[in-house]
Amino acid sequence: MSIRERLKAEGLEIPVAPKPVAAYVPATRTGNLLFTAGQLPLRDGVMVKEGKVGLDVTVEEAKELAKICALNCLAAVETLVAVEKIVKVVRLVGYVNAIPGFTAQPAVINGASELFVALWGEDGKHARSAIGVADLPLNAPIELELTVEVSD
Amino acid sequence: MSIRERLKAEGLEIPVAPKPVAAYVPATRTGNLLFTAGQLPLRDGVMVKEGKVGLDVTVEEAKELAKICALNCLAAVETLVAVEKIVKVVRLVGYVNAIPGFTAQPAVINGASELFVALWGEDGKHARSAIGVADLPLNAPIELELTVEVSD
């Protein structure tokens, strides 16, 4: 099954890459490594949910938002190469904007990690950092940054 | 025009790399990738402005500080290779130390992103994450970390 078919089987599709909110691009490539810009849970240019996890957004909702960020990461990849060219998901950093004392960042970012494993199996398993941050651009609850290896 | 001439045309020059504030080096190279340490808005070893964006530092001032951080990133690169060897600006992470509820991190980090585009054009356009953080070393308002690709 192609990645696009697997996405469809999950009821998902890769959106058009969100326009960067400033003077940069959605993704860059150097050799076989591709780095995405930090991706917010935007859909059609609108933040799906704003605010802090634990106050404005539940953990379950945040996990869904992480999946939207992950799809936006794939959209960012597709500005340079087709996702079918991804041979390994290398690294994911997940920044979670939550209320003070929130420590369930890993459960939130799993919304993205589990999608990558569903799409690429063993090659979808990545190194990951999950961090609780003070604030995020546009009052986003989550920001995700992805590094992948692509084939020639 | 060389990068050094372009900088001069912008009224800028690359400083001497700030001495790392701890047990590390300004930059490392692996293959054709060069990673800088996080750079603070230090000039001649002194923090140009301290404190939180939105309280001690305006957004406009913070944008100027991001440009100083960017120049320090280039200074860090030059501890290993001349900036003329940079073929692509790959990745920028911008950490902004601001008051609670601050969400204009992208406008601040543009001070660096716009400089890279002014210097390298299309090759200066990079993947970027902008993050709001709780605090930074030495009470810096901004910290920037840069990854570039250099030629052999």
Place this chain on the structure above:
Amino acid sequence: MSIRERLKAEGLEIPVAPKPVAAYVPATRTGNLLFTAGQLPLRDGVMVKEGKVGLDVTVEEAKELAKICALNCLAAVETLVAVEKIVKVVRLVGYVNAIPGFTAQPAVINGASELFVALWGEDGKHARSAIGVADLPLNAPIELELTVEVSD
């Protein structure tokens, strides 16, 4: 002296890699670069100290915790290749969960940086960012993420 012998001389040994707290792996490799997941100060699956630096944890204690995170980074590397294969420590990011106004992140992360320099000398000197964050997974005081270059 091998790295393992140097560690022994420091009174240290590499633990078994902590099980990731979610849907990811301790480390990934792409070419000669190896990226670890963010590592917490876990020992035998237990957080050695929880809470905020400056409140629950002193700077000196936090520096020791950073060393434990560093050992866990090496354990993560060893899930893929022996640490003897590390030819260069490339990049370290240190996230410090501290009380508001804390600015001694560099002193904390030195607990890791100094270990790498003790083990690899010049090749252990790395690019580094130290960041103050709002919160960390499982209420960890510190999280470290490491990138190294390994030989074929």
